[in-house]
Every structure is written in structure tokens, then in C-alpha cells.
Amino acid sequence: MLKMVVCIKQVPMVSELPWDPATGTLQRDLAEGMMNPACRSALDAALRIKETAGGEITAITMGPPMAEEVLREAIALGADRGLLLTDRKMAGADTSVTSHTLARAIEKACPGFDLVLCGFSTSDSETAQVGPQLAEELDIPGVACVDEIELSGGAVRMRRISDHFLETLEMDLPGIVTVTTGHHAARYVPLGGLQAAFTAAQIVSFDAAAVGLDPEWVGSKGSATKIRNVYSPTAGKKNIVLTGAPKRIVEQLFERFDDKIGGAIGKDLKTDKNSK
């Protein structure tokens, strides 16, 4: 039977966030968690394979305890079980450590897996690095940024658009793909599915020790990159502020900048009044 693993990350629902009128920034502390859209596509691709060729799906996530929600959702959608990797020590992992953690957990919990599916990227960090690094960690062939995937014998065939090329690629299993949001529409949790997902106990939780991680290679401790400083890119620019009635604002704009705008578009925008 085909053994599939889908890596799912819980991300903040940023698009739904209100902005703070005082600072012009998003109020991230109000964020609710959701399944990362590309991970949803990866799960959808796995479910389609399961529908046509059979197989079983393990959903894995690394995150705080509340990330279990996305595993329940995955089970409600048709995954067979969930694996939650949660440990305070895992916090602050960069992509290299994340892929290391996921790889060791996959080897431990899903020996003999055939296909690993990831999202192409996450909506909160959008590095698109975890999938390719997971391929390295597991030492299996991998293809990123895939739009369509189909099984043929012991191999998979994939299509993607990469730097202006439409590519069709093939690889033997076991292998790993990262899936874009391009061709996989969101699925909605069927009625009753949610109930089942919350009552059945198909979710296992591992901490760093259970995964068998080297304490030096976990979380922020194992990460090569460090955040030095965070700043607002707009601090301190001087500009002209125009307020008032729209018509008057537009008049002022042209009075002051008709040369500039006219120059850019190659037209004379001076009215008789202000031309010499």
C-alpha cells in the first residue's frame, strides 16, 4: 500500500487581520491559526492519489500544542492519522533545523514511506526552503513548485512552470514534491468528518526526545541564522502631505508637480494660468 506523508504548517490568518490605524501595521496578536494554503494543496494532491490508487496518509506538523488543530482538520478531510511534533526546545527553528526535525520524525513514525508532500511555501515566511532541504535530509529525489502530480507505476509524473519553462518531470519513489496552490482547489471539511476527527484518537505527539533529536540540532539552538535586529523600513522619510477636498488636492498636486508628471509622460500639463 502506498504510504504518503503530508507536512502541514499552521500559520496565522493574516489576510483576515485588522490593521492598526495608529501605526498602519497588522495586529498580528489577533491572528487565528489556519492550515497554510499550499499545505492544503499538498493534502489535496495526496487525497486525490488516495482516491484513485489507494494508500494511507500521515499528516505531520511541528508547532505549539494548538497546531494539533490542523491535524484534526487534515483527518477530517481524509488523512488517516496525525503526528504532532511539539516541544519548547523546537521553537525558533530555521528551515534547516525544521527539515532535520521533520525528516527524523518521518523516518521514525513512517518507515517505508513512498511519497512525501509539502506545500511549496508558507504564507507566513514563504521561504520555500523546507521541501528542498527535506529532500536532502531524507536523501530522496525531490521536485519543488509542482502544479500537477500523477502516479504511474512506481513513479510519479509532475508538471510545473519554472522560470518560463513548462516542464514535465518524472521520478521514482520514494520521493518528495512541494505543491503550489495553482491547481488544487481548497476542500471543505465534510459534515460528520469533523466529529470523527475529534473523537477518534489517531493523533500521536512526539517531543524532541521521542523523535531522537540531538539536543544540539533542535530549535533556535541548532539554527545557523540569527535575527540581529528588526526595524520599520519607513522610519524618518520626509514628505509632503496634502489634505482637504479631492478637487483642491488635485489642483495643488498639479500646481507643484506639473513639470515632473508632464516630464514623465512626455506631455505639457501646464494650464494657461500657470504657463509662462
Add this chain to the structure above:
Amino acid sequence: MTAKKRGIWVFGDYRNYFQNRVTLQLLSRAKDLAAKIDAEVCAVVFGNKVDEWVGEYIAHGAEKIYLTDHPRLAVYSMETYTLLMERLARHERPEIILVGATAFGREFAPRVAKRLGTGLTADCIGLDIDQEGLLLQMAPSFGGTLVAEIVTPERRPQMATVRPGIFQEIPHDYIRTGEVVKVPLPEHLPVDRVRLVRSERSPQREQKLEDAKVVVCGGRGLGSKKKFAKLFELAELLGGEVGATRPVVYADWAEHDALVGQAGKQIRPQILLSFGISGAIQHTAACNDAKFIIAVNKNPNAAMMKRADVAIVADASQICNSLIQELKRRIR
């Protein structure tokens, strides 16, 4: 004998050379960085019959080229290129490796970083050298409202991918010379486990937005598809093009083609008019080269207003309509 100079490497991503100048842009930035840490700028080129690109990279500032030229490398191959880069980097120990954030680069760089056991910052919008001589990698964070400065203090090389369009290439100069180091293909190169069955050029789109002198950009603050559509009339009067933010594209007020930002297009207009856009870094990173920015927003504190030359505090749609009227009056 003098100590060997440290290297700042740029991956020579020559596929789509004429549309994609990111390698040249990185060579230019690498030159500035190299001056600060007394390093030399190198390009790494894998391919078959690629003398033309080697010449271009030297003309655009590379002092040294590591070149592996072999028929086996005629098409881009993820596994082979990763292996070649890993071997070369282990041997030569560069200080920094920069890779353009093309589709290939974004898959290639994380693999190389993993093999070399080093860190990698994705999609940088700025690069610098700090007081300790470390590479400062500036990346968007917190939903694009802030920039994080990231360093790789201990491991080497320091690696980053960088979006096309962030830096300006230096004009070519065919008088420049550079050293070409030929690196032979390893003897026992494993067969690629991923097979390319078919590859065709996807239809080329015109690059009008990227080259437009005037860009009129609209965001969620315009309020509706109908109001957004007015931007086309304004753009036409200005001989410009229309760009959009991501929520606008998701809401189907505009085509995906019009997306300006990290996930879309880079623009460099002389004048950028921005309507109802908050100014998240994922959007504004693509507008850094705009010469003059006029922003309209109800909220004077929106980030877009802070980076504008003229900040208009008003309803976006009303200003758009007034501009259309005023322009019709003035253009005769």
C-alpha cells in the same frame, strides 16, 4: 605568498538571460560588499558552451569565474548542479554565496546550504556588511510590516537568495578582464534521479508593467472592482500601466499579471501613483526603484504614505476620479 582573498560568489543563473538580470544585479551588489571586506567577486557557471555568459559576467564586474563546461550540463539539473556547487564550495571555502531567487535558485540554494551545513536567508531585499564583517541579510518579516536583519555568525559560507530587481546592475564594460578557473566535471557523476521528460518555453508575456514610466497601483482601499477599474482610465491618460496588490488580485479586481511585489513584478517607474495601499514590505520591496511616489490613503500613518514623496490623505477613489478630470482638462 600572500593569503588567498576571500570570495563572494554569485551563482551564474544564465537561463532566460535577457529577461532575468538577477545574476548581474548580484554581481553589482557583491562588488560593493567585497570592497568592505577586501574580498573578490566570483561567478560560478555550470553549463555547456557558456563562454558567452562568462564574458558577460566579467563585463558586468566578476573578477573570477569558476567554470564547469561540459555536455552533461547542457540543461539545468538540480542534483548535478547541487553536487558541483557543494564540491567547489568545500574546496574553495567562499565567505558568501548569493543566489538569485528564480524558481531554480530558490530550490538550488536551500539544497546547497543544507549540504554545507550552513544557514540561508530567503528572498532578501537588502544586503550589507556589519561592523564585524558579517553579511547582513535583510528579509521581510511580520507580514511585511517590518524588516529583519539576519546574520549567520558562525557557519560558512553565509548564504542568501535575493529577489530580482532589488539591486541595479552595473553597465557592461567589455574592457574588463577576469580570471577563468576551469573546474573539471567529477569522474563518477551519479545519474539524476529526477528525469526531465519534456520542457517547452511557456508563452512569453510582454513586460510592460516592469518597464512602464508611470505605474498606477491599486490596493484593497479602493473598495470595489468597479472603483479599481477606474485606474485603467487614469493609467491610459498617463500613458502608464496598472499594478495591483495581492488582496486585489485574490479578489479578482485585477489579473495576476498585474501583481506588484515579492510574489509578482518589480517595477521602476519615474512616477508611481499608489491608491489605497497599506505598504506591506512584500509590496513595496518591488517599488524601491520608483523615482517619485504619490500615495493616496485615508490613513496618514500607513507605511505607503511614509515612503511617498507626496502623501494624499483622502478617499482613493475620489482622488482617482478628480485626477482623471483634471488630466482631461490639461491634456489637449
